[in-house]
Amino acid sequence: MAQPTSSALRALALEYKSLQEEPVEGFRVKLVNEDNMFEWEVAIFGPPDTLYQGGYFKAHMKFPPDYPYSPPSIRFMTKVWHPNVYENGDLCISILHPPVDDPQSGELPCERWNPTQNVRTILLSVISLLNEPNTYSPANVDASVMYRRWRDSKGRDKEYENIIRKQAQAAKMEAEKEGIVVPLTLEDYCIKTRARPAEQQLDMTDFYDDEYELDDDEDDQLSASDYEDGDDSGNGES
Amino acid sequence: MEDKRSPQWSSENTDVNQDELILQQQRRIEREISESIALVGEKESLISLELEYAKDEVYLAKTKVLGQKYSYIRRTRPDGNCFFRAFSYAYLERLIDNKEEYEKFRELALKSKDNLVALGFPQFTVEDFHDTFMEVIDKVGGDSEASRLELHKLFNEQGYSDYVVVYLRLITSGQLQREADFYQHFIEGDRTISEFCHQEVEPMYKESDHIHIIAMSTALGTGVRVRYMDRGAGTEVTAHDFPEGALPTVHLLYRPGHYDILYP
Structure with missing residues (x-):
């Protein structure tokens, strides 16, 4: 199964390069380990004028060997209290679900995975999910109940809001320790994240030429074992 | 709709892992077939x-009838993409010997990307699929014998082969969505056309039905004849032409769940 992986590598290298050159508002991406294109670290800035304002949330994205035919998974490394985030940080969002025929699912079918979805479209969906949780298929039922109380009381019941703001604040302090300034106004959020130069740009030709065009054997080694491990552990814990 | 669904969520929640397990098993099976x-x-x-049907009277009789019209078969991998893969292979193979039609198709393919972006598909990824699609078309545009070999090679390289499939799925989805008023009548249940496209057309490994074939052949301006072979009564191998009345440029054999290429 060398070739599906070479497609995946090629697609990921292309996207990585593009996101370095033209970042999505409110996000930064880098590789968890420079030798492995299949695992990315994503940092999400809480959007201004929302409960998440000031927050800096880290997550890992894991891509399957048959990406982009199958979706990646996302796990938050920062604590996130949210109806669609499991205890262990796994994010449950419909865009990352394969298109099974399941009329009972609470998700809109139009949000399912297809091969034209990409990191950019995923990250934009994640940011919109932060503010608009899907309470029809909650991963964290307590958070979902609390969120609905907050929403239905038009913000008078502050339990949900307080938890989120506290987490955002803690995450912000964490970011400051790392020397990262979290944008607080809409203006900074949009402009700064756009203007930031690509910092740790990798030489993509390495990935592209070596893995995609030529050497099938190397592809074999790279992907299968890497993914198999990740997949198993992710599954056991969720 | 939401009211109907809300009681489901608590039970649905515990099914998450099961879905994942089923999917994993499905992937394993797919991989075994693939290999x-x-x-x-x-x-x-x-x-x-x-020979395959030596001990199966029904299919053997039908195969003999099929043999009156066709002499050769080219099998494709049964991975749910077989219609798109079989069609695109057979069509490009035909175009190798028909330069005029080849040029027409190349033009159409070149322009097809803008339509898809206009329909809301992410430009970044659509461009990538389109580039590969054009690359394949360009690589089989030369001298006949070399192009034939190249075609066979490219279609057996998963990277190229699957990208062609993805792109044809997008073209099919685009056609269905542009002519949604018409195609809506063929959709069962209360799904909208775009829901249908997101669930049954755009994702890889989803099998194709009449509606996929009609939309794709219409979008590409060509005709497909499908020969249906199943356990039904009689010895006929029924032919269906898509779109209706079009001159077929590609002939496919359908056996339940799978398409292969037929040649006279």
């Missing part, structure tokens, strides 16, 4: 089909 059958095989005499 045993070429994406697109060599051209074989139809006798190979007769």
Whole structure:
């Protein structure tokens, strides 16, 4: 199964390069380990004028060997209290679900995975999910109940809001320790994240030429074992 | 709709892992199939089909009837993408010997990307699929014998082969969505056209039905004849032309769940 992986590598290298050159508002991406294109670290800035304002949330994205035919998974490394985030940080969002025929699912079918979805479209969906949780298929039922109380009381019941703001604040302090300034106004959020130069740009030709065009054997080694491990552990814990 | 669904969520929640397990098993099975059958095989005499059904009277009788019109079969990997893969292989193979039609198709393919972006598909990824699609078309545009070899090679390289499939799925989805008023009548249940496209057309490994074939052949301005072979009564191998009345440029054999290429 060398070739599906070479497609995946090629697609990921292309996207990585593009996101370095033209970042999505409110996000930064880098590789968890420079030798492995299949695992990315994503940092999400809480959007201004929302409960998440000031927050800096880290997550890992894991891509399957048959990406982009199958979706990646996302796990938050920062604590996130949210109806669609499991205890262990796994994010449950419909865009990352394969298109099974399941009329009972609470998700809109139009949000399912297809091969034209990409990191950019995923990250934009994640940011919109932060503010608009899907309470029809909650991963964290307590958070979902609390969120609905907050929403239905038009913000008078502050339990949900307080938890989120506290987490955002803690995450912000964490970011400051790392020397990262979290944008607080809409203006900074949009402009700064756009203007930031690509910092740790990798030489993509390495990935592209070596893995995609030529050497099938190397592809074999790279992907299968890497993914198999990740997949198993992710599954056991969720 | 939401009211109907809300009681489901608590039970649905516990099914998450099960879905994942089923999917994993499905992927394992797919992988096993994949490894045993070429994406697109060599051209074989139809006798190979007769041998396959030596002990199956119903299919054997039908294979013999099929043999009156067709001499060769080219098998494709049964991975749910077989219609798109079989069609695109057979169509490009035909175009190799028909430069005028080739140029027309190339023009159409070149322009198809803008339509898809206009329909809301992410430009970044659509461009990538489109580039590969054009690359394949360009690589089979030269001298006949070399192009034939190149075609066979490209279609057995998963990277190229699957990208062609993805792109044809997008073209099909685009056609269905542009003519949604018309195609809506063929959709069962209360799904909208775009829901149908997101669930049944755009994702890889989803099998194709009449509606996929009609939309794709219409979008590409060509005709497909499908020969249906199943356990039904009689010895006929019914032909359906898509779109209705179009001159077929590609002939496919359908057996439940799978398409292969037929040649006279």
